[in-house]
Amino acid sequence: MGNGERRIGSGAGGSGAVTGDVSGALLFDLDGTLIHSDALHFEVFADFFAERGQVIDLDFYNANIHGRSNLDMFPAFFPDADAKALSDEKEARFRDRLSGRVPPMPGAEALLERAGKAGWQVGVVTNAPRDNAEHMLRAIGLRDAFDVLVIGEECARGKPDPEPYLAAMRALGVPPEVCIAFEDSPSGTRAARASGAYTVGIRSSASHDTLRAAGAHASVHDFTDAGMEDILARLARKAMS
Missing domain, CATH: 3.40.50.1000 (HAD superfamily/HAD-like)
Known part of the structure; x- marks a missing residue:
């Protein structure tokens, strides 16, 4: 394989x-x-939203973000922003937090x-x-x-x-x-x-x-x-x- x-x-x-x-x-x-990996994703998303004036909790994450693609999700919450740029930034932060062998x-x-x-x-x-x-x-x-x-x-x-x-x-x-x-x-x-x-x-x-x-x-x-x-x-x- x-x-x-x-x-x-x-x-x-x-x-x-x-x-x-x-x-x-x-x-x-x-x-x-x-x-x-969900805990790491939530942490990154929580920081990401807070920097843009929105506070989210785990219930919000599970109901509105978990399992959705960034390019589907970001336009709903940040309609005036470049969804691809937001996605790239968010995922780079996630990779930074996931380091080493797990x-x-x-x-x-x-x-x-x-x-x-x-x-x-x-x-x-x-x-x-x-x-x-x-x-x-x-x-x-x-x-x-x-x-x-x-x-x-x-x-x-x-x-x-x-x-x-x-x-x-x-x-x-x-x-x-x-x-x-x-x-x-x-x-x-x-x-x-x-x-x-x-x-x-x-x-x-x-x-x-x-x-x-x-x-x-x-x-x-x-x-x-x-x-x-x-x-x-x-x-x-x-x-x-």
């Missing part, structure tokens, strides 16, 4: 045809799913190893800008662990639209029914569910009820959760059928 990683952007992903040899695929969001979400490394042994492909599907995504993957030591990295802002539409997930499926040559998508935000969960993937919520910031309301078929605390066995067994059955 990883050495042949494909870069997916707008219009990429080939014809959308599914290959004859269909294995399973695990598709992962990044922030809050593979890495505990642990991935518990169980992530073991799950990726299990996927490799099972012959399942693995991908990252994120609304994070590419520089951030690669920075986070390096920080958790998984930069070369994935077959595809899909960046939402490089697609025609980002999450909550399903297009980033559909782009990953096209790149991997797998249909939705043999894909599991892991997401921690309601926005990302809606995208994954709309793509047709079996959608599993990660309860790193949102509750089971919130994730289920957004469309998750199931939820787990992290990748060590006992519920993962039934989830992976389902994929094994689908991939063999």
Whole structure:
């Protein structure tokens, strides 16, 4: 895995045809799913808004910012500003705060190893800008662990639209029914569910009820959760059928 990683952007992903040899695929969001990064994002956003005369708390962040792309979110709050410039500044600050090696979400490394042994492909599907995504993957030591990295802002539409997930499926040559998508935000969960993937919520910031309301078929605390066995067994059955 990883050495042949494909870069997916707008219009990429080939014809959308599914290959004859269909294995399973695990598709992962990044922030809050593979890495505990939400606290850092909140801190940066809180400083960012305060400098512009607005005070936000964690509830506001979770309801209005979490899981949304910067280019979708910033114009709503700062309509007279250059959204791209704001996004670049915010993400540079985030990368400055995320320095050195940090642990991935518990169980992530073991799950990726299990996927490799099972012959399942693995991908990252994120609304994070590419520089951030690669920075986070390096920080958790998984930069070369994935077959595809899909960046939402490089697609025609980002999450909550399903297009980033559909782009990953096209790149991997797998249909939705043999894909599991892991997401921690309601926005990302809606995208994954709309793509047709079996959608599993990660309860790193949102509750089971919130994730289920957004469309998750199931939820787990992290990748060590006992519920993962039934989830992976389902994929094994689908991939063999």
